[in-house]
Amino acid sequence: xxxxxxxxxxxxxxxxxxxxxxxxxxxxxxxxxxxxxxxxxxxxxxxxxxxxxxxxxxxxxxxxxxxxxxxxxxxxxxxxxxxxxxxxxxxxxxxxxxxxxxxxxxxxxxxxxxxxxxxxxxxxxxxxxxxxxxxxxxxxxxxxxxxxxxxxxxxxxxxxxxxxxxxxxxxxxxxxxxxxxxxxxxxxxxxxxxxxxxxxxxxxxxxxxxxxxxxxxxxxxxxxxxxxxxxxxxxxxxxxxxxxxxxxxxxxxxxxxxxxxxxxxxxxxxxxxxxxxxxxxxxxxxxxxxxxxxxxxxxxxxxxxxxxxxxxxxxxxxxxxxxxxxxxxxxxxxxxxxxxxxxxxxxxxxxxxxxxxxxxxxxxxxxxxxxxxxxxxxxxxxxxxxxxxxxxxxxxxxxxxxxxxxxxxxxxxxxxxxxxx
Numbered sequence: 524x525x526x527x528x529x530x531x532x533x534x535x536x537x538x539x540x541x542x543x544x545x546x547x548x549x550x551x552x553x554x555x556x557x558x559x560x561x562x563x564x565x566x567x568x569x570x571x572x573x574x575x576x577x578x579x580x581x582x583x584x585x586x587x588x589x590x591x592x593x594x595x596x597x598x599x600x601x602x603x604x605x606x607x608x609x610x611x612x613x614x615x616x617x618x619x620x621x622x623x624x625x626x627x628x629x630x631x632x633x634x635x636x637x638x639x640x641x642x643x644x645x646x647x648x649x650x651x652x653x654x655x656x657x658x659x660x661x662x663x664x665x666x667x668x669x670x671x672x673x674x675x676x677x678x679x680x681x682x683x684x685x686x687x688x689x690x691x692x693x694x695x696x697x698x699x700x701x702x703x704x705x706x707x708x709x710x711x712x713x714x715x716x717x718x719x720x721x722x723x724x725x726x727x728x729x730x731x732x733x734x735x736x737x738x739x740x741x742x743x744x745x746x747x748x749x750x751x752x753x754x755x756x757x758x759x760x761x762x763x764x765x766x767x768x769x770x771x772x773x774x775x776x777x778x779x780x781x782x783x784x785x786x787x788x789x790x791x792x793x794x795x796x797x798x799x800x801x802x803x804x805x806x807x808x809x810x811x812x813x814x815x816x817x818x819x820x821x822x823x824x825x826x827x828x829x830x831x832x833x834x835x836x837x838x839x840x841x842x843x844x845x846x847x848x849x850x851x852x853x854x855x856x857x858x859x860x861x862x863x864x865x866x867x868x869x870x871x872x873x874x875x876x877x878x879x880x881x882x883x884x885x886x887x888x889x890x891x892x893x894x895x896x897x898x899x900x901x902x903x904x905x906x907x908x909x910x911x912x913x914x915x916x917x918x919x920x921x922x923x924x925x926x927x928x929x930x931x932x933x934x935x936x937x938x939x940x941x942x943x944x
Contacts, residue, residue, distance in 0.1 A: 536661075538708070542704065544668055545699050550670060552689055553578075555777065556686070556689045558571050558575065559777075562686075562768070563685075573882065573886065576882030578634030580879045581635050582637075582871065586638055586867040587864070587871060591867070593646070600710075603704055608701060614690055616632075638874060641870060649854065658796040659850070660793065660796035667785050671786045674785055675782045678781070679775050748911035750872045753872065756877070757885075758898075758901045759898070759901055761881060761886075784835040784838035790839070791844060805912050805919065808849065812912055815842075816906045821834045824895070853866065853869055
C-alpha cells in the first residue's frame with residue numbers, strides 16, 4: 524500500500540529524472556561530437572565555428588517563441604514532444620547531408636527544435652519540485668548524471684564506429700527521449716505557489732510580460748554579466764574537442780574530459796541545494812566568474828590531454844556554482860507565471876547570443892592566433908563578468924547601508940523634535 528502510494532506520488536519526478544538523464548545525451552553530441560563530425564566531412568575551423576554559431580542565432584527566436592507558446596497555452600509536455608519530433612526528422616536529414624551548404628541549412632532547422640527543450644525541461648523540473656516541496660536540483664542533477672554517462676559511452680562507441688556515426692547515435696537518443704515524454708505529467712503555468720520576491724511582485728504589478736521583465740534594472744544588469752561570462756564559456760565549449768584533437772587525443776579521451784566536468788558539478792549541485800540559501804547570489808556569481816577566469820588561464824597553459832582532463836574538474840566551481848545560483852536568482856526576480864519566458868531569456872543570453880559571437884569570432888581567433896591566445900581572451904571575458912557581479916553586489920550593499928543609516932538618523936531626530944516641543 525505504501526509502495527503504491529509512494530510510486531504514484533513521485534512517478535512524475537521519476538519520469539522527469541529519466542527524461543533529463545536521456546535528454547543530456549543529445550547535449551553531449553551536439554556540443555562536443557558534432558564539431559568532430561564536421562571535421563570528418565572536411566570542414567575548416569572557421570566553418571566549424573560558423574556551424575556552431577548557427578544554432579545560437581536561430582535559437583534567439585526559437586527559445587522565446589516556444590517558451591512563450593508554453594506560457595500562453597499552459598503546457599510544457601506537448602511542446603517538448605513537438606520539439607523532439609522536429610529534432611528526429613531533421614537529424615535523419617542531417618545524416619545524409621555532406622555538402623557544407625546543405626549541412627548549414629539542415630542544422631538551422633535542427634537547432635530550431637533543439638535549444639528550447641532545455642529551458643522548458645528546467646521549468647518543468649522547478650514546478651514539479653515545488654509541487655513536492657523539494658529543491659529542483661534533486662531532479663536537474665539527473666541531467667548531469669546522463670551527461671556523464673553519455674560523455675563516456677559515446678566516446679568509446681564513436682572510437683569503435685567512427686565519427687561519421689555521430690548523427691546516428693543522436694537519432695537513437697532522441698527517439699528514447701521522445702518515448703519517455705509519454706510518461707511525463709504535464710504542469711500548468713499557474714502551478715508552483717506564490718511569487719518568491721518583491722521583485723516578482725513589482726513585475727506582476729506592471730502587468731507582466733517580456734517587456735516588463737527586461738525593463739527591470741536588476742534583470743538587465745544580471746543578463747549583461749551573464750552574457751559576458753557566457754562568451755568565454757561558449758568559446759571553450761565549441762573548441763574543447765578540437766583542442767584535444769590537436770594534441771592527438773582519441774575520442775575516448777574526449778569522453779573522459781567531458782566526464783570529468785559533468786561528474787564534478789554533481790556534488791556542487793547537492794551542496795548548493797542544501798546550503799546555498801545561506802549565501803547571497805551575487806557574491807556566488809562573482810566567485811564562479813573568477814573561477815572561470817582561472818580555469819581558462821590554466822587551459823591556455825596546458826599542453827597535454829591529461830592536463831585538460833584535470834582542468835575540466837574546475838567545471839564544478841565555475842559552471843556548477845554559476846548555474847544553480849543563476850537559476851535561484853531568476854526565480855527570485857521573475858514571477859512564476861513568466862518563469863518559462865524568463866528561463867528562455869536566460870538561455871538566449873547564456874547559449875544563443877553568446878554562442879553566435881563565440882562561434883564566429885572564436886573560430887577566427889583560434890585559427891589565426893592559436894589556442895593559448897584563444898583561452899586568454901576567454902579568461903578576459905570571465906574577469907569582466909566577475910567585476911560586473913561584484914560591482915552590483917557592492918552597489919546593493921551601499922544602497923542598503925545608506926537606507927539603514929538614514930533610518931537611524933530619522934529615529935534619533937524624532938525624540939529630539941518631541942523634546943523641543
